Amino acid sequence: xxxxxxxxxSEDKWQKFWEKEKIYKFDAKKKGKIFSIDTPPPxxxxxxxxxxxxxxxxxxxxxxxxRMLGENVFYPFGVDDNGLPxxxxxxxxxxxxxxxxxxxxxVKLCQKTIKKILPEFVFDWKRMGLSCDFxxxxxxxxxxxxxxxxxxxxxxxxxxxxxxxxxPVLFCPECQTAIAQAEVEEVEQQTYFVDIGFKLKGGxxxxxxxxxxxxxxxxxxxxxxxxxxxxxxxxxxxxxxPIFEQEVPILTDDLVDPKKGTGVxxxxxxxxxxxxxxxxxxxxPLKISITKDGKMNKLAGSFEGLPIKKxxxxxxxxxxxxxxxxxxxxxxxxxxxHERCQTAIEILPARQWFIKxxxxxxxxxxxxxxxxxxxxxxxxxxxxxxxxxxWDWCISRQRYFGIPIPVWYCKRCNEIILPRAKDLPxxxxxxxxxxxxxxxxxxxxxxxxxxxxxxxxxxxxxIALSLxxxxxxxxxxxxxxxxxxxxxxxxxxxxxxxxRSYLLFKKIPWKNVMISGFVLDPKGEKMSKSKxxxxxxxxxxxxYGADAVRYxxxxxxxxxxxxxxxxxxxxxxxxxxxxxxxxxxxxxHLKKYSPKRVNPKELEDEDKWIxxxxxxxxxEYRNFMxxxxxxxxxxxxxxxxxxxxxxxxxxIIKPRVYNPESSQKxxxxxxxxxxxxxxxxxxxAPFMPFIAEEIYQMYFKKFEEEKSIHITLLPKPNKKLYFPxxxxxxxxxxxxxxxxxxYKSEHKLPMNAEIEEIKLKTKNKKLLKKYTPLxxxxxxxKKIK
RNA sequence: GCGCGUGUAACUCAGCGGUUAGAGUACUGUCUUCACAUGGCAGGAGUCGCUGGUUCGAAUCCAGCCACGCGCACCA
Numbered sequence: 001x002x003x004x005x006x007x008x009x010s011e012d013k014w015q016k017f018w019e020k021e022k023i024y025k026f027d028a029k030k031k032g033k034i035f036s037i038d039t040p041p042p043x044x045x046x047x048x049x050x051x052x053x054x055x056x057x058x059x060x061x062x063x064x065x066x067r068m069l070g071e072n073v074f075y076p077f078g079v080d081d082n083g084l085p086x087x088x089x090x091x092x093x094x095x096x097x098x099x100x101x102x103x104x105x106x107v108k109l110c111q112k113t114i115k116k117i118l119p120e121f122v123f124d125w126k127r128m129g130l131s132c133d134f135x136x137x138x139x140x141x142x143x144x145x146x147x148x149x150x151x152x153x154x155x156x157x158x159x160x161x162x163x164x165x166x167x168p169v170l171f172c173p174e175c176q177t178a179i180a181q182a183e184v185e186e187v188e189q190q191t192y193f194v195d196i197g198f199k200l201k202g203g204x205x206x207x208x209x210x211x212x213x214x215x216x217x218x219x220x221x222x223x224x225x226x227x228x229x230x231x232x233x234x235x236x237x238x239x240x241x242p243i244f245e246q247e248v249p250i251l252t253d254d255l256v257d258p259k260k261g262t263g264v265x266x267x268x269x270x271x272x273x274x275x276x277x278x279x280x281x282x283x284x285p286l287k288i289s290i291t292k293d294g295k296m297n298k299l300a301g302s303f304e305g306l307p308i309k310k311x312x313x314x315x316x317x318x319x320x321x322x323x324x325x326x327x328x329x330x331x332x333x334x335x336x337x338h339e340r341c342q343t344a345i346e347i348l349p350a351r352q353w354f355i356k357x358x359x360x361x362x363x364x365x366x367x368x369x370x371x372x373x374x375x376x377x378x379x380x381x382x383x384x385x386x387x388x389x390x391w392d393w394c395i396s397r398q399r400y401f402g403i404p405i406p407v408w409y410c411k412r413c414n415e416i417i418l419p420r421a422k423d424l425p426x427x428x429x430x431x432x433x434x435x436x437x438x439x440x441x442x443x444x445x446x447x448x449x450x451x452x453x454x455x456x457x458x459x460x461x462x463i464a465l466s467l468x469x470x471x472x473x474x475x476x477x478x479x480x481x482x483x484x485x486x487x488x489x490x491x492x493x494x495x496x497x498x499x500r501s502y503l504l505f506k507k508i509p510w511k512n513v514m515i516s517g518f519v520l521d522p523k524g525e526k527m528s529k530s531k532x533x534x535x536x537x538x539x540x541x542x543x544y545g546a547d548a549v550r551y552x553x554x555x556x557x558x559x560x561x562x563x564x565x566x567x568x569x570x571x572x573x574x575x576x577x578x579x580x581x582x583x584x585x586x587x588x589h590l591k592k593y594s595p596k597r598v599n600p601k602e603l604e605d606e607d608k609w610i611x612x613x614x615x616x617x618x619x620e621y622r623n624f625m626x627x628x629x630x631x632x633x634x635x636x637x638x639x640x641x642x643x644x645x646x647x648x649x650x651x652i653i654k655p656r657v658y659n660p661e662s663s664q665k666x667x668x669x670x671x672x673x674x675x676x677x678x679x680x681x682x683x684x685a686p687f688m689p690f691i692a693e694e695i696y697q698m699y700f701k702k703f704e705e706e707k708s709i710h711i712t713l714l715p716k717p718n719k720k721l722y723f724p725x726x727x728x729x730x731x732x733x734x735x736x737x738x739x740x741x742x743y744k745s746e747h748k749l750p751m752n753a754e755i756e757e758i759k760l761k762t763k764n765k766k767l768l769k770k771y772t773p774l775x776x777x778x779x780x781x782k783k784i785k
Numbered sequence: 786g787c788g789c790g791u792g793u794a795a796c797u798c799a800g801c802g803g804u805u806a807g808a809g810u811a812c813u814g815u816c817u818u819c820a821c822a823u824g825g826c827a828g829g830a831g832u833c834g835c836u837g838g839u840u841c842g843a844a845u846c847c848a849g850c851c852a853c854g855c856g857c858a859c860c861a
Contacts (some may be wrong), residue, residue, distance in 0.1 A: 003821095193861090210861055223861085256861080265861040274861070334860060380789050381856055387788095388857055491856085524854085555798085555809095559790085561854085565797075567810055570823080577823045585820030635799075635808080647825075658819075738826095745827040750816050 001587060001698065005580040007545035007573075011690045015126055023708045024067075024131045026074045028473045034074060035066040036480040038461050038510055039132060040493070041078035041140065043085045044114065046093075048124035050527065051486065053537040054562065055516035057553035059484035060130050061630045062514065064686035067131070068714040074477065075131060076464045078138035079122065081114050083402045083453030084175060084340055086141070090401070093117070099176070103400045103429075110401045114141070124538060128546045129689045131710065136467050140456050141403070145463055146425035149456040150406040152504060154418055156355060161503055162395075164416075166351045168269075168276055169394055173294025173308070174343035177398040178352050180452060181391045182491045185339040188332050192312075195262055195327040196319060198222065201238040201247060206231070207326055209261025210271075211333060213319065214311040217244045217289040217299045218268035221282065226252040228263055241266075242324045243315070244301065251282060270347035273390075290346055292398075308344075353396035353405060353449065357499055361386055367498055370508050374628040375559040378487060378515040382498075385491045393496075395452045402450030408433050412441035458496035461509045480510040487515050487559065514628050517561040524563055535564050547688035548572035554687050557631050575638070576691045579684065582646050583695045586677045589657040590670055595703050598671045600720050602664065604656075605730050606774070607672040610649040612727035613640060614676050619717040621683055630686070637683050645676060648734060655777045678704075679715040732767040733774060736760055740779045757783040 018024060037059065042052060067073040080086075087098055090106075090113045098106050118139075126134060138145060156162045169178040191211050198206050208222060219241045224231040231250075238247050248266075255274055256265055267278045269286050278284060289299040296303045296311045303311045319325040336345045357364075364386045373379040396405060404427045408417040417433045419426045428446035436442045456463075461480050468474045479501075485493060494513065501509035520526060521533040528534065540549050551572025556562035603611070617640040624633035653669045660666035678700055685692035689710060696709035706712045739760055744751055758781055762768050772784050 001820095208861080212861075255859095257859095260861070267861085271861070274859090377789060384788055384857055390858095487856085518855095557798095563797075565810090568797080571809070574823050578821070581821035581824085583820080588820075632799085639808080646821085650820075651825090654819085741826055745815065745825095748815055750818060751826065752818050753816090 001584050003584075005577060005691070005694070007547065007576065007690065008542075010694045011127075011129070011546055014690050014693045015129065017693075018131070018708065018710070019126065019134060021707060022133075022135060023710055024073075024075065024133050025135055026076075026133050026468070027072065028468055028470045030072045033071045034473075034477055035063075035071040035482070036074040036464075036477050037063055037076070038464055038480050038483045038497075039076055039078065040485050041080040041138070041457070041460065042121075042125070044079055044081040044118070044121060045085065045089060046117075047121070048128075048537055050535050050537045050540075050564065051519045052124075053128055053541075053549060054519045054553045054556070055484070055486045056125065056128065056130055057550045058514065058516045058556075058558065058630065060128075060550075061554060061686045062482070062484070062625075062628060064131050064689065064710060065625045065630075065714070067710060068682065068685065068712065070713050073131075074464075074468075074480075075133060076136070076138065076467055077122070077125065077130075077132035077134055078140065078460070078463065079118065080140045080453065080457055081118070082141035082456060083450070084177070084397065084399060085453065086110060086114070087399060087401045088340060089113075098400055106400050111141075114139075127541060128537070129550065131689070138463055138467065140453070140463070141401075143425055144466065145456060146403045148463060148466060149403045149451065149459060150419075150424045150426065151421055152459060152462070152500075153406060153451070153455070154421060154424075156503060157418065159503070161356050162353060163356055164351065164353050166349060168279075168347050168349045169352050170391070171292065171346050171348040171350065172338040172341065172343055173290070173292065173346055174341045175338060175399070176292055178350055178394050178396060179338055179345070180394050180454070181389065182454070182495070183339050184336050184345060185342075186334050187337050187342065189335045189344075190330065190332055191335075192316065193261065193329045193331045193333075194316060194319075194325060196242060197324045197326055198239040198242060198266075200234065201240060204234075206234055206239055206250065206264055207262045208264040208266045210266055211331075212268070212271050212312070213315045214296065214300075214303070214308060215268035215271050215289065216241055216266075216315060217246075217296075217301070217303075218270070218287045219244075219246065219248055219266045220269055220284040220287055221248050221267040221278065222250045223253050223256050223265045223267055223278065224250065224263060225256040225258045226254065228256075228258045230258075231264065242322065243318060244299075246287075253278065253281075272347070276347055286349065288348065290348065292348060292350075294343075294346070308346075352394050355393040355395055355455075355499075355503070357503065358389060358392050360499070360502070361389060363502060364495075364499060367502050367508055371498075371510070372512045374512065374514040375557070378490065378513075378559055381487065381490045382495060385495060393452075393499075395455045396449040397452055398448070399450055402453065403456055404428055405447045405449050405451055407447040408444040409447070410437040410439060410441050411443035411445055413437060413439040415439065417444060454492055454496045457493055458500040460493075460497065461501070478505075479508050482512045482514065483510040484514045485516070487517060490515070515559050517556060517559050520561055520563045522563055522565060527564075540566075540569060544569050544573045545576065545690070547576050547690045550687060550689075551575060551634075554634050555631050558628055572688070575641075575684075576688060578642065578646065579681070579688075579691050579695065582641075582650065583677060583681075583699075585650060586673045587699050590674060590699070593667075593670045593674065595674055596667075596671070598668065600723075602668065603672065603723075604665060604668045605726050605771075606649065606652045606733070607668050608723040608726040609730035609734075610644060610676055611672060611721040612723050613644045614679055614715075615717050615719075615722040618679065618683070618715050622714070622717075625686075634687055637680070641680050641684075645680065648737070649676070652733075652737075652774070652778050675721070681709060682712060682714055685709050729767055730771075732762070732764060733771040736762070736768075736771065736775055736784075737779065740775070740781065752780055755779070755781045757781075757785065759785045 063075045090110045172179050193211050195207050195209050222239050234250050235252055237250050267275050269279055270276050291297050294308050296306050368382050406419050406426050408428050415437055465474050497509050548569050552568040620636045621633045656669050681692045692709050
């Protein structure tokens with residue numbers, strides 16, 4: 001055994017070994033309990049980031065634990081490579097713009113780019129030691145998944161849960177597509193809060209406050225609070241919008257805040273959701289002055305063609321010129337933006353497809369309650385989100401690279417034509433319906449929109465299970481055992497999957513949910529490129545090894561954020577080194593040993609002591625792991641390994657293994673060494689799979705049959721090797737050792753220094769007498785009093 | 786505004802009703818020792834956010850307050 005452990009060589013070797021030997025391949029024929037995981041398919045982005053490493057490490061620890069309990073673990077892997085995020089990545093990599101390139105060319109470019117970057121992208125997940133079955137990786141843009149996604153679209157359509165409607169929707173002028181409520185994010189932005197004078201018909205003036213003067217052409221009404229005495233006389237009168245000259249009524253509504261600005265609001269179609277509400281409530285006219293690509297339209301007169309922000313400035317200037325700008329304050333306010341591109345969202349009317357689910361909020365809450373949440377408090381996030389839902393799910397996107405909405409329209413009678421299930425997947429742009437329309441027409445207009453990525457991502461349980469050919473097994477595996485994910489997409493992925501599963505199957509998609517936190521920088525701030533505080537997992541893995549980085553990741557409890565700490569990664573590396581060295585020592589003395597049964601009664605006291613500690617450790621470890629508290633399981637294990645096993649046990653047995661008094665005593669030590677070291681390796685295996693495998697292969701494999709430590713069974717608390725009374729008594733010896741070490745330390749002596757005589761404080765003379773020979777031997781003391 | 790979480794050693798956190806509050810890191814001292822100096826041994830270090838209550842007993846339970854973080858909503 002070499003003096004130093006080479007993690008680079010070792011990690012590379014075992015990663016390839018696992019893949020080649022299909023150690024993690026799911027075998028549907030295998031009997032026993034199945035543990036199935038709805039692995040998050042990472043969104044195809046340039047590279048794995050540290051947050052990925054973090055949460056995938058958590059899942060993997062749980063997956064490996066269940067595998068070592070002897071369960072049949074189904075841990076698939078997929079990549080989410082369709083829709084808007086992929087489009088944006090392809091735009092970035094190739095420095096092109098989707099709308100410039102046109103649909104055909106852009107889709108081809110997407111496919112080409114994905115093919116090129118996918119293997120490298122997936123490699124990082126293999127490199128971190130993830131125990132997924134990488135032999136079949138699903139892709140959400142693949143024909144198989146398209147078929148599945150379109151199939152369930154048709155199912156929901158038939159149920160009457162999918163509808164199409166021309167209605168105001170959340171719209172991103174940058175991406176030029178409708179988006180869903182979940183995709184809205186809020187950011188602080190600087191802007192101007194201005195007061196504008198409106199002339200009243202028949203004389204007088206009313207002053208409104210707004211941050212969006214460019215929407216003056218869209219103004220359809222003015223609102224004040226019904227109890228606001230200042231404006232009571234003006235209610236019911238008509239005002240004239242400056243510059244654009246349209247006449248608008250002055251109305252009242254409770255939503256107006258009299259304290260804000262002048263207490264007078266203009267209602268535009270549409271500045272925000274309040275405008276939308278008023279538009280419906282008071283049946284106001286529709287006046288749209290913004291185009292889908294974020295510019296002013298004809299209604300804006302001479303401002304036509306200006307982008308929104310420029311128009312805002314131009315109109316402010318114009319108002320000022322006319323003396324109608326009564327005040328202008330610079331403020332920071334919160335703006336709703338599209339989470340993918342940070343562009344301010346508009347509300348625009350458009351024909352879109354929706355999944356109807358607002359009527360099911362209560363049902364979803366019941367479903368949420370059926371899940372086992374780890375940690376429990378994350379449930380509140382989902383419930384909070386469900387309660388706050390205001391829009392049905394808008395699922396159509398006016399983009400190119402996604403799964404097509406499988407629909408045609410009859411050119412003559414406008415009838416919606418659906419494909420047959422057996423013809424899926426279809427691309428309406430390139431294919432035609434197999435039958436003519438009821439009206440007899442053979443001419444069709446294809447639906448151009450594609451599905452929101454989440455429509456497909458919400459089917460990951462079905463997609464993952466579709467990898468299993470055996471139908472009986474597949475059906476038995478739903479609901480799946482576990483959904484692991486981070487908390488940032490509770491509103492998205494978790495909610496949508498739950499909703500979808502309820503709509504389609506009236507079932508929860510999984511029994512358990514584990515939610516990881518976030519990675520922060522060492523100061524506790526979010527990592528972002530603009531701050532320059534991003535740490536790349538690839539770099540740290542190359543420097544310290546995947547085991548060490550996994551060690552760092554495993555110290556955070558579920559749901560809790562973790563700061564990046566190079567110190568903690570070093571601590572992981574130290575643990576790897578310590579395992580290596582403790583094994584070097586142990587294996588040195590196990591050279592001529594082959595595992596045999598031992599009569600537990602014939603074991604030495606110190607052996608009984610460490611085995612009892614092991615018993616307790618295994619028990620606690622399993623208890624924690626069963627509750628997904630891997631960080632506490634590791635803590636228990638760390639303490640046992642460092643303190644009990646290395647610092648005490650190995651030191652205590654040194655005289656015995658170097659100069660054995662009898663073969664019986666040596667065998668007792670060897671049996672105990674073998675048992676405890678193998679247990680330690682197995683217990684560390686879920687956390688640090690590479691070093692555990694390395695040492696297992698080096699020695700234990702030849703006795704233990706399984707070709708990898710990761711498919712062996714985890715130790716169970718073994719009552720036959722549990723000696724609470726002896727162990728309790730032996731604590732006396734441990735305490736005595738500590739006292740003598742302290743004496744040596746205080747007298748600046750080396751730990752192996754010989755001492756003529758020492759006095760110990762103790763009440764228990766019996767135990768002193770019993771352990772005196774051992775203590776003298778271990779500590780090199782001639783006489784103990 | 787609603788909801789969730791967190792305040793314990795210089796730092797990161799454990800303890801969540803019962804001896805003198807723990808660990809790791811960092812710091813200080815010390816030991817080359819035959820698995821490991823990426824190590825061992827030892828040491829200093831804390832009004833357990835604040836205020837009240839329950840209790841024989843509170844870091845731990847309850848109430849209120851303060852601070853920080855997060856989610857949701859509002860934001861003309």
